[in-house]
Amino acid sequence: MRALELDFRRETRQTRRVGIALLAAGIASAVVAAGQYRDLADDLALAEANTRAAARATRKQAASPRVSGDLQRISQELKRAGEVALALRTPWNDLFASVESANTPEVALLSIETDTGKRQVKISGEAKDFDAMLEYVRFLGSQPKLADVYLHSHQVQLQSPQRPVRFVLGAEWVSRQ
Numbered sequence: 001m002r003a004l005e006l007d008f009r010r011e012t013r014q015t016r017r018v019g020i021a022l023l024a025a026g027i028a029s030a031v032v033a034a035g036q037y038r039d040l041a042d043d044l045a046l047a048e049a050n051t052r053a054a055a056r057a058t059r060k061q062a063a064s065p066r067v068s069g070d071l072q073r074i075s076q077e078l079k080r081a082g083e084v085a086l087a088l089r090t091p092w093n094d095l096f097a098s099v100e101s102a103n104t105p106e107v108a109l110l111s112i113e114t115d116t117g118k119r120q121v122k123i124s125g126e127a128k129d130f131d132a133m134l135e136y137v138r139f140l141g142s143q144p145k146l147a148d149v150y151l152h153s154h155q156v157q158l159q160s161p162q163r164p165v166r167f168v169l170g171a172e173w174v175s176r177q
Contacts, residue, residue, distance in 0.1 A: 083117075090116050095173050098145040099123065106132035110166075120172050122152070127165045130156075137169055146171045 099112065099121075106128040113122040123140075127133035133154060141149040154167040 087116050090114075094145045095121065098143040098173070099140070101143065102136055102139045104132070104136065104139075107136045118172075119174075120170060121146075122168060122170050124168050125166075126157075127167060128162070130154075130165050133165045133167050140169070140171060145174055147174055148172050 095114070096112075099109070108126050110124040110126060112124075114120070115122075125133075125136070127136060133151075137149060137151055140146055143149075149169060149171040152168040152170045154165050157164050157166055
């Protein structure tokens with residue numbers, strides 16, 4: 001066997017150039033990595049600052065009292081809820097039974113409008129003639145659930161050959177609340 005001759009200290013120009021090139025590439029890579037690290041650290045610091053500012057703003061907003069616009073809106077919603085509750089407590093069956101009990105072929109009901117807060121009702125109808133209208137008003141006035149029945153307005157329909165009387169009457173209704 002032949003003896004191996006290893007000379008680790010011997011340098012050639014080519015190996016020296018390769019070593020310098022690798023060293024330069026390593027330094028360049030380290031500089032680029034350090035720049036990217038610095039940019040990412042700056043982005044992270046900015047994001048954390050924005051998060052802290054948003055948290056402070058949220059805490060201030062939650063701690064601050066509601067503006068008057070919200071109070072007005074809530075007040076209006078509560079008022080509307082009270083109106084709905086009153087309408088639900090209204091004894092509609094008693095009112096309609098009183099009006100329907102005056103069932104007569106000479107009078108046709110056109111509409112019934114109510115004001116639940118004032119306990120008033122407005123009834124529009126059409127009667128065959130003036131006497132039928134007055135009899136209808138008298139009959140409604142005798143109903144125990146209606147009070148102060150009065151004729152608000154009336155008009156003879158001249159364009160119709162039968163000449164019916166269109167009328168509006170008002171009343172207050174009595175309830176057992």
